[in-house]
Amino acid sequence: MREELGTPQRSDAQRNRERILEVALAELTLAADVPLSTIARKAGVGQGTFYRNFPNREALLLEIYRHEMQQVADAAAPLLETSAPDRALRQWMDRLAQFARAKVGLAGALRQAAGASGTPAKPGHDAVTEAVALLLRANDEAGTIRPGVTPDDFFLAIAGLWQIEPHGDWQGRAGRLLDLVMDGLRAGAPGR
Numbered sequence: 001m002r003e004e005l006g007t008p009q010r011s012d013a014q015r016n017r018e019r020i021l022e023v024a025l026a027e028l029t030l031a032a033d034v035p036l037s038t039i040a041r042k043a044g045v046g047q048g049t050f051y052r053n054f055p056n057r058e059a060l061l062l063e064i065y066r067h068e069m070q071q072v073a074d075a076a077a078p079l080l081e082t083s084a085p086d087r088a089l090r091q092w093m094d095r096l097a098q099f100a101r102a103k104v105g106l107a108g109a110l111r112q113a114a115g116a117s118g119t120p121a122k123p124g125h126d127a128v129t130e131a132v133a134l135l136l137r138a139n140d141e142a143g144t145i146r147p148g149v150t151p152d153d154f155f156l157a158i159a160g161l162w163q164i165e166p167h168g169d170w171q172g173r174a175g176r177l178l179d180l181v182m183d184g185l186r187a188g189a190p191g192r
Contacts, residue, residue: 017053019043025064029102036060065103072099073127076134086144089135090182093158096128097174100161129155143191157181 023043027034036057040050054060075095079088132151139145158181164173 016043016045016049020045020050020053020060021064021067024060025068025102028061028064068099068102069125069128072096073131076131080135080138084144085135085138085142086182086186089139089145089185090178092131092135093178093182094175096158097161097178100164101166101170101174103162139185144189145185146188147190149185154185157184 020039020043024039027039027042036050036054037047039060040047043050054063072092072095076088076092079091082088083091129151132154136145136149136151136154140147140149158178160177161174164170164177
C-alpha cells in the first residue's frame with residue numbers, strides 16, 4: 001500500500017518483497033499448489049510480512065508475472081549500450097525465453113488462482129512491446145535486420161517459445177528456435 005501513496009518502501013521491506021518474489025517464482029514453477037506459508041518460510045519472512053506484501057495467492061502470482069515482464073523489458077536498453085544491435089537483440093531474446101519458461105511453469109498456479117476467483121487480470125505487455133520496438137528500431141537503423149519488422153511480426157515469429165515443453169532439452173530447443181528467428185530477421189538486411 002505504501003507504494004500507492006507515493007511513499008517508497010524501506011530498503012529492508014523492499015529486500016523482503018524481492019526475496020518473496022524470488023522464492024515464490026522458484027517454488028510455484030515446481031508445484032502450483034505450494035502453500036504460501038512454505039514460500040514465506042523459505043523466503044525467511046514471517047506470515048505478517050508475507051501477507052502485508054501479498055494478501056492472497058492471486059496478488060502474489062500477478063506480481064510475479066508483472067515483475068518478470070518488467071525485468072525482461074528493462075534488459076533491452078542496457079544490452080544496446082554494451083553490444084551491437086543484432087547481438088543485443090539475440091541476447092534479449094534469451095532473456096525473453098527465460099521468462100517464457102517461467103511463465104509455462106507458473107501456468108498451473110495461474111490456472112488454480114483463476115479457478116478460485118475468476119480469471120485474474122494479467123498485467124499488460126506494453127513494457128515488453130516497447131522494449132522489442134526499441135531493439136528492432138536500433139537494428140533497422142544499423143541495417144542488421146530486414147527493414148520494416150514490427151513488434152507484432154517479432155512476437156508471431158517467436159510464438160513457438162511458449163509451446164516448448166519445459167522439461168527435457170528446453171534450453172537447446174529454445175536456442176535453436178531463436179537462432180532460426182534471428183537468421184530470418186537478418187535475411188534481406190541492407191547491411192549484410
